[in-house]
Amino acid sequence: MTLIRSVGLRRILDSRGNPTVEADVLTESGGFGRAAAPSGASTGEYEAIELPPGEAIASAREHAVPRLVGEVHAGNQREVDAALHAADGTDDFSNIGANSAVAISMAAAKAGADVLGAPLYQHLGGTFRGDNFPIPLGNVVGGGEHAKEATHIQEFLAVPHGAPSVSEAVFANAAVHDRIGELLDERGVPAGKGDEGAWAPTVTDAEAFEIVAAATDDVAEDVGFDVAVGLDVAASELYDADAGVYRYGDVERTPTEQVDYIADLVDEYDLAYVEDPVEEDDFAGFADLTTRVGDRTVLCGDDLFVTNVERLQRGIDEEAGNAILVKPNQIGTLSDAVDAVELATRNGLEAVVSHRSGETEDTTIAHLAVATGAPFIKTGTVGGERTAKLNELIRIAEDAV
Numbered sequence: 063m064t065l066i067r068s069v070g071l072r073r074i075l076d077s078r079g080n081p082t083v084e085a086d087v088l089t090e091s092g093g094f095g096r097a098a099a100p101s102g103a104s105t106g107e108y109e110a111i112e113l114p115p116g117e118a119i120a121s122a123r124e125h126a127v128p129r130l131v132g133e134v135h136a137g138n139q140r141e142v143d144a145a146l147h148a149a150d151g152t153d154d155f156s157n158i159g160a161n162s163a164v165a166i167s168m169a170a171a172k173a174g175a176d177v178l179g180a181p182l183y184q185h186l187g188g189t190f191r192g193d194n195f196p197i198p199l200g201n202v203v204g205g206g207e208h209a210k211e212a213t214h215i216q217e218f219l220a221v222p223h224g225a226p227s228v229s230e231a232v233f234a235n236a237a238v239h240d241r242i243g244e245l246l247d248e249r250g251v252p253a254g255k256g257d258e259g260a261w262a263p264t265v266t267d268a269e270a271f272e273i274v275a276a277a278t279d280d281v282a283e284d285v286g287f288d289v290a291v292g293l294d295v296a297a298s299e300l301y302d303a304d305a306g307v308y309r310y311g312d313v314e315r316t317p318t319e320q321v322d323y324i325a326d327l328v329d330e331y332d333l334a335y336v337e338d339p340v341e342e343d344d345f346a347g348f349a350d351l352t353t354r355v356g357d358r359t360v361l362c363g364d365d366l367f368v369t370n371v372e373r374l375q376r377g378i379d380e381e382a383g384n385a386i387l388v389k390p391n392q393i394g395t396l397s398d399a400v401d402a403v404e405l406a407t408r409n410g411l412e413a414v415v416s417h418r419s420g421e422t423e424d425t426t427i428a429h430l431a432v433a434t435g436a437p438f439i440k441t442g443t444v445g446g447e448r449t450a451k452l453n454e455l456i457r458i459a460e461d462a463v
């Protein structure tokens with residue numbers, strides 16, 4: 063019996079040391095699930111609303127918990143998520159907070175799986191996954207909103223798309239991270255780490271390309287499979303809307319120059335993946351880039367789509383991008399996140415299930431990526447809150463969860 067008996071909410075720490083919402087869901091038959099909301103730094107304008115955790119918890123206790131306890135079944139995710147929407151009553155979770163909503167939604171899914179004695183990915187629909195696994199995109203050098211004095215481009219990613227197994231892919235990304243540490247050391251460049259554990263050196267974007275390309279080549283030679291380079295430009299953070307230009311420090315690029323710049327980078331560095339190459343309102347620029355390089359790279363909308371099926375449908379209609387980043391907390395529930403993956407897949411776009419820069423030890427996204435057959439997962443390379451997901455993927459691939 064998966065009828066919800068209780069929902070507990072508390073504030074816990076995230077990886078930046080900020081408070082976030084954790085939810086415990088208990089069912090009538092003793093099924094238990096616990097999950098925590100992540101938190102972004104380079105958040106999109108159109109994301110569901112994250113409230114201060116104390117406020118989100120108080121509001122969810124008042125409005126959502128009475129609609130869940132004794133009323134809905136943790137094993138019926140659509141029912142749980144419909145109750146969260148009804149309790150909130152807005153279209154962006156600004157009443158109970160997307161942080162409370164997503165923590166409860168994910169905790170309920172885990173409680174539903176617990177009652178069945180099944181791993182979460184199976185409960186979420188992954189029993190027919192076959193031998194496919196998501197390729198982990200590993201953030202190895204970063205800056206932007208995640209590390210202020212480092213690169214302008216937010217994330218340089220290792221893309222081990224030739225890896226024969228998820229485990230070899232995960233270790234290849236860690237090896238790239240390690241090799242970059244050596245290369246920075248050889249150049250005498252001191253480097254701390256950004257919010258996601260990527261190196262955050264004070265180098266130019268051009269130097270970062272050189273270093274990341276050298277490291278991925280070295281590792282590819284060692285491991286014997288292809289390891290390419292990808293980017294999350296997070297272009298909305300570089301865009302000065304008043305002036306209508308992208309600012310890379312002192313260098314300005316007009317929207318047209320930005321598209322040319324990214325198209326050139328795709329060819330120069332054989333980029334396998336580019337996220338948010340233009341700012342979040344520029345569907346036309348995204349479409350232009352898709353026409354120019356969409357046949358040879360993954361062009362993924364994060365701030366553009368915010369895991370929202372209406373924005374994704376516009377992208378599909380305008381042929382803007384060929385992939386969507388899927389962050390459950392951007393939209394507030396697992397059902398909404400799965401809807402986004404399904405709409406994308408039906409229309410030939412690829413799904414990239416993703417962490418946030420502020421994370422916890424929660425591993426739900428590893429299960430979601432496997433359950434939905436997503437071809438990619440973006441969840442960092444090193445650091446406990448990142449390796450929690452990567453190690454869970456290794457266990458899932460081995461049927462060891």
Ligand SMILES: C=C(OP(=O)(O)O)C(=O)O
Nearest residue numbers: 102103104105417418419
């Ligand atoms: C993971 C990202 O960063 P944040 O969580 O800060 O939005 C991203 O932009 O893809």
Ligand SMILES: [Mg+2]
Nearest residue numbers: 294296337364
């Ligand atoms: Mg992004």
